[in-house]
């Protein structure tokens with residue numbers, strides 16, 4: 003065990019999937035023509051006033067409940083003042099000392115099935131800023147479409163002890179947020195953003211080491227990479243005094259895998275928070291929270307627990323299925339369609355073949371050409387020996403292309419497996435006659451030589467023979 | 483019916499009625515007031531912009547509607563001058579500042595929508611202290627507006643242009659805004675009626691913010707009845723302003739004839755301190771006698787935290803202003819200075835664009851909100867603000883309306899106070915507490931100094947008790963003739 007202990011806390015910003023922005027009634031869609039999704043309010047024209055979009059707060063409450071946090075009965079908004087071209091008001095409406103939500107946790111799970119609880123300090127609502135682009139040719143341009151889009155800021159406790167834990171926390175958090183439908187959490191579109199705080203201290207020491215904040219992290223992998231770089235830098239500094247670690251904000255460079263300090267000017271901010279006078283404090287009724295809680299779906303860990311206990315699946319399978327709640331639903335429907343199928347066999351089909359197709363991107367699970375019941379039918383055919391494993395995959399492909407059920411595809415493509423003993427016996431006898439050397443070898447105890455005879459049968463039957471039945475017949479004929 | 487020459491002396495109530503009935507065209511009314519403005523405006527400089535073509539186009543459109551048989555709204559054909567802090571679509575909106583010198587609003591404020599719907603004629607953009615920061619209208623970047631009773635004196639502010647437009651009968655009605663007395667004080671100094679509405683009574687949507695928790699839009703008029711008419715049009719809930727109150731709008735005109743018999747009037751002793759000019763004091767005391775003579779009961783009351791009004795106001799207002807004015811940054815729509823980099827773009831655009839008083843208040847507010855000072859200044863100010871509100875709550879438990887002076891002194895010569903911050907700030911000492919408490923208050927003409935400068939009396943009432951103010955003002959108006967005096971013959 004290392005002599006050093008890493009302390010990591012994460013701040014995650016998530017864009018909420020509301021129909022309109024947080025304080026005006028503009029719709030927002032990623033990738034729109036610059037400055038077209040705007041109005042006097044989000045352009046900060048003189049006289050324009052913000053009006054809270056209550057739906058954003060409802061999605062926030064939904065998130066709070068999903069992570070087991072406390073929802074405040076009263077909350078308010080504050081102004082965070084700073085100048086930047088993508089912030090036309092000169093302040094961001096955020097929440098300072100009375101966030102709508104505090105407490106809660108995300109439980110992360112390791113490969114060995116062990117778990118760890120990562121606490122959440124608080125969750126608050128705020129508005130997004132616009133987007134500045136600095137041109138290579140000089141000058142900058144600003145797109146205010148994103149300005150005012152609702153964001154949740156989710157601040158974790160400094161509970162993570164390794165970059166891997168940070169990665170797992172982000173994965174688990176994102177899965178939860180997608181389950182409850184509050185955000186698509188697409189980092190490429192900027193609908194999920196993450197800043198990391200990291201420090202290193204001698205193991206056993208209570209006081210935290212010097213903290214560094216890392217920004218410009220555009221994927222979960224890069225969060226992990228940046229943290230790994232920082233941990234190494236801090237550890238080297240502590241062990242060899244290679245440099246002095248100062249409290250600062252650093253930017254991650256994904257091409258070099260390194261972090262570098264932000265200009266100090268960009269760091270020294272006094273945001274002069276004060277209560278937003280244009281948005282009155284908000285009261286959240288217990289009834290409202292209860293009603294939102296009643297609509298929460300089964301959450302990822304509960305689903306994996308249930309898949310493991312109800313269907314006897316390994317937790318690994320459970321997590322793969324639960325990555326998409328609708329894939330897990332598809333699995334469960336397929337299992338329910340035929341009780342004689344082994345759930346593990348169904349899981350293998352869904353986690354391998356179905357997910358492979360989904361990953362190709364041409365089909366979605368909601369409009370999958372093979373209904374869950376049809377997949378179940380295919381698995382039953384394989385179970386009953388009507389198709390071989392190889393044939394089953396071909397049938398699956400055919401079902402995908404035609405939308406027909408498994409027996410129809412198997413028949414149409416001649417993919418039925420020959421298991422009829424009488425019909426196969428003729429072929430087996432012919433093969434034995436045709437392969438005297440192999441027969442001699444088998445008789446001499448070389449079991450492997452049987453493969454040549456089986457191969458001959460398969461060739462004769464154009465691959466349709468059930469290999470198990472063929473094996474049995476060879477044994478029987480040779481024993482005569 | 484008076485001749486066209488005297489049309490500008492008619493009340494808004496009469497003009498609207500005549501226009502709706504087809505007795506007068508909106509165009510003839512507009513032309514009369516444009517003619518009046520052409521004759522007196524050059525000596526007064528009340529307007530930053532008065533576009534005769536735009537005025538006539540509106541009037542003609544109203545006439546066309548009436549000719550088609552449509553029923554016209556409650557302000558049919560009535561010109562209403564607009565403080566240049568309130569957004570009017572396709573009209574300049576300078577807020578009296580260089581930084582918005584070339585800005586044209588692409589949208590209408592809520593009150594402007596209401597005025598259009600009521601068939602009013604939007605009658606020019608009136609001068610003001612820059613971003614409403616000032617008490618004399620002298621901090622405007624563009625013009626110095628003169629008091630029509632003595633053009634060597636200031637008209638009060640910040641809504642000085644609107645007060646002068648109405649006082650000089652260039653418009654029968656005007657809209658102003660209040661943050662700490664910016665309607666009542668110029669109304670008092672110019673001898674017209676000015677109402678600071680209850681916080682939340684009128685939507686702020688479209689009024690450039692000075693201090694959001696204090697700002698309110700309100701009317702100017704030459705009579706209580708005209709004041710009631712305009713108030714009825716602009717009051718009411720607007721979902722675009724979260725601080726707009728969901729309170730029914732009463733029939734304000736109905737309150738006008740109710741008299742003051744049995745009305746309990748409180749006289750706050752703190753409003754009659756040493757700083758109050760003897761002529762002002764005597765005028766207000768005479769007004770109280772008049773009201774008593776009309777059947778009102780009077781009693782002494784105390785508003786013990788009045789003396790903290792100015793420091794609390796200047797901390798709260800400047801703090802909010804420092805944030806509200808951050809949007810004028812030279813980046814998006816405000817005047818942009820040449821600069822080699824972003825930081826200089828900000829400092830030069832704002833340095834060149836804002837006047838001294840605005841910069842002073844931005845700096846004061848920025849300081850009050852700074853880390854380490856917030857608790858001692860902004861937070862403490864909000865706590866004292868609560869005490870000021872409680873003073874009024876306690877007083878209104880026993881009385882219906884409070885009476886006192888509006889401004890401690892009548893209009894002073896131009897330049898007398900604008901460079902003396904403390905002297906200027908103290909002019910607001912009797913008005914800011916109403917804004918801090920969110921109650922309603924009005925200034926009504928109550929007499930003149932020996933030198934014929936107007937003096938107003940202030941009436942204050944609980945939130946949404948505008949009918950009480952109007953009823954009291956109307957009774958006083960009926961018993962006196964101060965409001966019928968005219969500044970320019």
Ligand SMILES: [Zn+2]
Nearest residue numbers: 026028041044
């Ligand atoms: Zn908008």
